[in-house]
Structure formats: structure tokens, C-alpha cells
Amino acid sequence: MKVSKCSPRKILNPCILEAHNYQVDPYIGCEHYCSYCYALNKAETDWEKEILIHEDIIGQLYQEMNSLEPQSIYMGMNSDPYQPSEKTFKQTRKVLELLAERGFSVCILTKSGLVTRDIDLLRKMPDSSVGVSITFQEERTRQMFEKNAPSNRVRIEALKELKNSGIATYTLICPVMPFITNLESVIEQVAPFSDTIWVYRLNMESEETANWQSLQSILNKHFPELTEQYQKIAFSRNHPFWKEIRQKLKEIQKKKCLNLRIRIE
Numbered sequence: 001m002k003v004s005k006c007s008p009r010k011i012l013n014p015c016i017l018e019a020h021n022y023q024v025d026p027y028i029g030c031e032h033y034c035s036y037c038y039a040l041n042k043a044e045t046d047w048e049k050e051i052l053i054h055e056d057i058i059g060q061l062y063q064e065m066n067s068l069e070p071q072s073i074y075m076g077m078n079s080d081p082y083q084p085s086e087k088t089f090k091q092t093r094k095v096l097e098l099l100a101e102r103g104f105s106v107c108i109l110t111k112s113g114l115v116t117r118d119i120d121l122l123r124k125m126p127d128s129s130v131g132v133s134i135t136f137q138e139e140r141t142r143q144m145f146e147k148n149a150p151s152n153r154v155r156i157e158a159l160k161e162l163k164n165s166g167i168a169t170y171t172l173i174c175p176v177m178p179f180i181t182n183l184e185s186v187i188e189q190v191a192p193f194s195d196t197i198w199v200y201r202l203n204m205e206s207e208e209t210a211n212w213q214s215l216q217s218i219l220n221k222h223f224p225e226l227t228e229q230y231q232k233i234a235f236s237r238n239h240p241f242w243k244e245i246r247q248k249l250k251e252i253q254k255k256k257c258l259n260l261r262i263r264i265e
């Protein structure tokens, strides 16, 4: 993997998620290269070959945080903070060290077990939380859509270790893949180790986007019978399929008394 310096840009950026004002992406691009990833639509490099890093992430972040009150910063919006290059470059760890030193907390989303390396820092940051994202209930299908990402087993093991270390945990089931994601099965696997489970639908912007093109080519190869239905469901929040999924999730929530946050609307 080639790792190059990015053009100068802000490190601390506004966050669209509830409860977070700012986010940091220590990497630009993501080696995991999931076929459905919305960030593929603004990729600056071919993520299978090259990703980018900030030249002086700590010096610059220190300046940008200067007048900010301590608060929780989100990490994992447009790239995985624990993708393989983090083992070498430690950009994420450097950010956490600075945030911890300044009294900030963090909310991390990853698909990697490498996050457990930083439990020492996370413990110093009260109110921090770490989540893993999971879409598929079994490995064979997962590898078709997320071939460069760690297995579910690795992600669930990481959740377990984090929870046992006293860190708040969550699972993000995103995106729900129509007729492929078995929600009951995924929920059953992650529930014992997740304080909260968020569920988001598959949501494609247009047929021209890179993530739809990449997803469609996998569907055509492995699930050709589903492509036509995906063309209707993935672009419409009002499709009856999503109404059924919402209902199903409400039933699961009632039956299992889970802290389920359903974001299928």
C-alpha cells in the first residue's frame, strides 16, 4: 500500500451526527475498500493501492483545537481509523494521545481489532465509546462485499475486550442489505457485547455513484436475481421493504429488550 501526504486541509471538521460537533479522519481513503462505502464517491485515490495522510497531524490539530472546549470527537466517518496502515503510522493513536491530554473524549467506529491496542488511552478518556460495524451474519458473504476488512469474529472479539475493559460499546448494523443481511442473526451475535445497537438502511444516491457501481458488480456476480430489486429498494426510503424491516426491528426490540436505535426512515 502506498501512503502519500495529502494536500493541506483541515483535520477537525464539522460532524453531521447527533451528539457530535466535530470529527477527525486520520486517513484519507480506506484500505478496507468495502463495496458499499459512501466515501468511495469522493475518493481521491484508488484505495486498493494508495491512501493519504496529513503531514503533521498533531501540530495542526493542536492549533485547530486551540479554542475548543473539551467534548467528544467522532472518528470513523469517511475512513477506518484502524485500517492496516495504522499499525505503522499510528496517526490515530497520536490523535487520541492529544485528545486525552486536552481532556476530550472520543467516539470511534471501526472494523478492526487493532482498536484494542489503544484501550490504555480510551480508559483515560471518560465518556468515550467504541463501535464496530457489521452487515453480514456469515463470512462467505461478508468476503464478497468487504474482502479487505477483518472478519466479524475479529470485530466481535474486539467489542468483547473493550466491554470487559469498561469502555462503552456499540454495534452499527450498516448498511442493511436487502434479502442478504439477516438482522436477527447479526443482532444475536453482537448483543451480548454492545451497549447500543444502531441499524441503518442501504441508501444509494444515484446509479452513477462509485459505491453503487461497485456494489452492483458484486450483486451481478453473486446475486444476479437480486439486482433488479436492489435498483428499486436501495434508492427509495419509502419502499415497502423498509417498512417491513422497521416493523421487524421493533418486534425484536420488544422481545429482547435491547437498546436498539432504528434509523431506517
Ligand code: SF4
Binding pocket: 030, 031, 032, 033, 034, 037, 038, 039, 077, 078, 079, 080, 111, 149
Ligand atoms: S471500513 Fe468503513 S470507511 Fe472503510 S471502506 Fe469500509 S465502510 Fe468505508
